[in-house]
């Protein structure tokens with residue numbers, strides 16, 4: 001694909017790809033459901049010049065340099081590991097001019113804050129992508145599929161591309177409409193690591209998606225169902241739980257968006273608690289470390305609610321709190337989406 005690409009100039013380029021945290025709606029984007037993430041003020045920055053016939057990126061965090069030919073065929077064959085995401089973008093964008101530069105990040109890697117999506121959107125912009133935020137998200141989602149083989153949804157890339165300062169993003173993954181939802185000014189969003197690195201969950205992620213698709217083959221699109229009792233039509237007990245999570249989670253996204261709009265943070269917190277229970281009991285993507293952390297944070301004065309965020313299987317918990325209620329982890333602020341400056 002070469003749409004939206006500028007002709008290369010030897011100008012200095014600085015592209016920023018924010019990470020994201022998901023407030024509500026996990027494992028719903030892959031069946032065109034609802035999600036409520038926000039782009040955050042932790043980000044990956046790619047800077048350098050458009051030149052040459054390869055993409056060459058160095059990272060302060062890795063002695064190994066990423067070298068990606070413009071005609072790269074198999075991103076998964078590259079090292080270091082993060083070079084695969086760069087190569088996935090190159091393979092989708094097919095720029096005619098290379099790039100030489102550096103990658104820096106303030107995002108913890110593998111924590112569930114979408115460090116790979118942040119890298120992908122920053123690389124695409126650095127290489128000259130100039131389409132809409134949605135087109136950027138679609139291109140980098142395909143890049144992620146190529147790089148990781150995980151059939152992820154569009155949430156991470158779209159949150160990073162389309163972020164709006166001080167707002168969460170209500171995304172309908174069916175019609176791909178993004179509605180910014182103003183966050184109440186008197187709440188903080190904290191992200192706390194469970195201490196357990198997110199195990200590369202590709203096969204478990206794909207297995208969950210296959211189960212949900214098997215449920216849809218019987219029930220039709222889960223995004224159109226509001227009553228969890230619909231799952232009673234499924235014979236298989238595991239499929240019933242998987243489908244129930246998706247149906248109830250879509251409902252919780254609506255509830256949370258409405259609650260935030262009304263400034264009812266307590267109601268948003270209750271939905272977060274219910275979401276964690278559903279991810280733990282029905283979708284089976286939590287871990288004992290995540291459960292203990294959610295329990296401890298939820299019992300802390302001034303915490304409205306806490307839940308695992310992202311795919312699960314380790315990684316981080318997100319909490320909605322009164323200002324100053326938690327000191328640990330990262331205080332994150334809703335940030336604008338990816339951007340690129342050339343000088």
Ligand code: GLA
Pocket residue numbers: 025026027028029030152153154155156310311
């Ligand atoms: C990962 C995927 C997203 C989404 C979440 C779970 O972050 O990349 O598309 O499915 O897991 O909500």
